[in-house]
Amino acid sequence: MSILTCTNTIQLSEFVAHMVPKIWTGSAFMTTERSNLFRIFCQNIIKATQISSPCILVALFYIYRLRFAYPAIRGSIGSEVRLFTTALILANKFLDDNTFTNKTWSEVSSVPLHELNIMEMEFLSALQYRTCVHHIQFFSWSSQCQHWMSQLMARPVLMAPIMRLNKRSADHFPVEPKTKKKLYNHSVLSWSSSSYYRFKPNNS
Template structure:
């Protein structure tokens, strides 16, 4: 089955939780992933995908943005837990680029449990790091899908990691398990982000607002 035909959130969560760390590490070896960290991230992704019902195309586009970001910052070493922030921010951008009706950042904040003030900063930084270039042609998109398919086929052939100490992930309870249509909004004007310089809060697992780097800018 091709990746575009996969709609099951559990399968998609496994794909994202496997491929994203490999993109960031620059190597596609399943055994390099920490089992506990993989499980925690997979359950987070599954929760987000079930809540938003985001399309598979949008998910694959978000992976493309992460890949482009990694190419732009090859020497950055993300901290443990940063994959949550990285994935959420890339989904925000993919949803706003690809879909006619998009979720408000407030909704993404509720789903991900990332404070909206931090999410706004991460979105601006991500865009700035990509030089505000989030367009992808149809040819580029299908080439990317093919690349992801090759990666997934390779990773799927490696025995799945197991751990006797799995994490019981408890997401923060919210009023909305499923997002209402009325909570969507159109993409903000790009002028809103025009003078933003990247401070790389998406590469950290801690609050961008409390970091010394941010406070000193």
């Protein structure tokens, strides 16, 4: 049984392209060029890897968990490409028996391998190496994502409600306890605030 009612590549990529900036910045609105580039990137990487919808949902949950733990982080323009790619790598390794190597992820994402390796370790460190997602968390999250997906498909012009990082959302999607580390000392800043990474889609 599918987790999401829609699993075709185009609509999945539309959903991801909408949700990643929504979760990470609190707004799904980007410039037309930036939005189109990220949408094409999502479509290409989902098509190339044939990654499952549960894996995509886990990747989105990792981004949500990171955002909840570090609400003051502000990603730079283009950071959504690196963020989603890294989250997919971790989700693929956590959820799937047959996983892609980082070299393969580098090839399909056009992100240099050494940078992917660094980003993966920084993301893991930011999550305090807690990549396990309890089944209650997962099904609660997938249900919410299905709701957002339905909204997006029914009214594509209107954006899904902004996620507010409050106590209610924390109770609904339980995350790890807040760290006492100061945000500006955390290594995740080295890529979330990195210079603009421009994805160049293939014209073939």
